[in-house]
Amino acid sequence: MMNRRQILILLPAAAIAWKSVLAGTPEMSPNYKLSEHWWSMLIDITKCIGCGNCVRACSQENNVPDGHFRTWVERYHVNDENMTEPVVISPEGGIHGFPATTDTSDKYFFVPKLCNHCADSPCTQVCPVGATFISPDGVVMVDRTYCLGCAYCVQACPYGCRYIHPELEVADKCDLCYHRITQGLTTACCENCPTGARQLADLKDPKDPIHEFLRTHSVQVLKPQMATGAKVFYNELDGSVH
Amino acid sequence: MSAFKNTGHLLRFAGLFVIAFFIFLIVRHFVVPKSFGEYGHYRGNAIKEDAARPSYYAGHEACEGCHSDVADKKSHGKHAHVNCEACHGPQLAHASADDPSKHKPVLPDTTVLCKQCHAASAAKPKNFPQVGDDHMPGMACKDCHNPHSPAMDQAPAEKTASTSKAPQGGKK
Structure with a gap:
């Protein structure tokens, strides 16, 4: 009796186990140690020209579906009579750049955005199935095989960095080009930024130039009042940016 | 006689409970992925799978x-x-x-490519080199500038119309 029972129980479980055996254990770069990194990014507002190269590169490198963005650029237009209500545009995420303006009476600037890879991220806290998590090297990731597509995390992210992939029906977001940074490359957006406005940084690397930059510049994170532990640092961020 | 008349019922129930617990452990062993909990409350191999994506x-x-x-x-x-x-x-x-x-x-078309960065706009940083539409209309940028090192190697000679303006830092 126990045999039949065990067999009945084990059949579906064995099928699942066999599937994962067939899939194999993926290999990481052998020299990469998860515990030796804590990834972040530095964005210099004073250098961004709104060309959209980062958005194009990200879309191609990560097969981002049309109309969705892992990174995007916003153009802020601040009138000095109404500093707290800026006019923000981001036509198609800025993938084709921005319309030119000749208006010199107001303030204009570009703000590239992406997942802030928060150390205390609201999105990972709300996931009901443990499909999104912060990796030991500080990258907020989505496990596509676990994600149910409930979009709770999409609502929870205060920065609007997540979307539901229209074909896979799972949450998708920036993973700091994890396949590149574990190989010693930089992210696709940083690689293709022509002015160096975006810099990948490793906070655990004492030789990383970010440490000196953070010491000597006026650096902000987005929505610090949310206490998310955001790790995307903005140089010369205007107070009107939300 | 014990205080309970029907201890047998309770023992059978407890026995079922123990069996169910072991069945749970067996099922759990097979259903939960091996790498779950390797680093935290998630599948550790998800990190490795992400690192193995194509570039x-x-x-x-x-x-x-x-x-x-x-x-x-x-x-x-x-x-x-x-x-x-x-x-x-x-x-x-x-x-x-x-x-x-x-x-x-x-080969990128410089009439389109260069403008993506260098088209004049008041929104761009003031010290970034920008050109307006009135700069050499109808010509490809690479006719005068080498895109790999875009300083002017030589004056564009007869192509220089009196109306043309040299690109400078700041807008046109």
Whole structure:
């Protein structure tokens, strides 16, 4: 009796186990140690020209579906009579750049955005199935095989960095080009930024130039009042940016 | 006699409970992925799977190995810090091919490409070189500027119309 029972129980479980055996254990770069990194990014507002190269590169490198963005650029237009209500545009995420303006009476600037890879991220806290998590090297990731597509995390992210992939029906977001940074490359957006406005940084690397930059510049994170532990640092961020 | 008349019922129930617990453990052993809990309350292999995704951009080091002449030219000019694929697009297929000529990159059209960065706009940083539409209309940028080192090698001679304005830092 126990045999039949065990067999009945084990059949579906064995099928699942066999599937994962067939899939194999993926290999990481052998020299990469998860515990030796804590990834972040530095964005210099004073250098961004709104060309959209980062958005194009990200879309191609990560097969981002049309109309969705892992990174995007916003153009802020601040009138000095109404500093707290800026006019923000981001036509198609800025993938084709921005319309030119000749208006010199107001303030204009570009703000590239992406997942802030928060150390205390609201999105990972709300996931009901443990499909999104912060990796030991500080990258907020989505496990596509676990994600149910409930979009709770999409609502929870205060920065609007997540979307539901229209074909896979799972949450998708920036993973700091994890396949590149574990190989010693930089992210696709940083690689293709022509002015160096975006810099990948490793906070655990004492030789990383970010440490000196953070010491000597006026650096902000987005929505610090949310206490998310955001790790995307903005140089010369205007107070009107939300 | 014990205080309970029907202890047998309770024992059978407890026995069922123990059996169910072991069945739960067996099922759990097979259903929960091996790498779950390796680093935290998630599947550890998800990290490795993400790291194993395919790439499309090779990175400028890959280009400079073969195209050292361009890299050298570029390193002395204004575009020294602009990486190759920023203009030429993703080239890993070209860089990693046995025969790179089979994956020849498309030559960018400078009438479109250069404007993506250098079209004049008041929204851009003031010290960034920008050109208005009135600068040499109808000509491709590379007729006068080498995109790899875009300083003016020579005056554009007879092409210089009196109306044309040289690009400067600041808008036109």
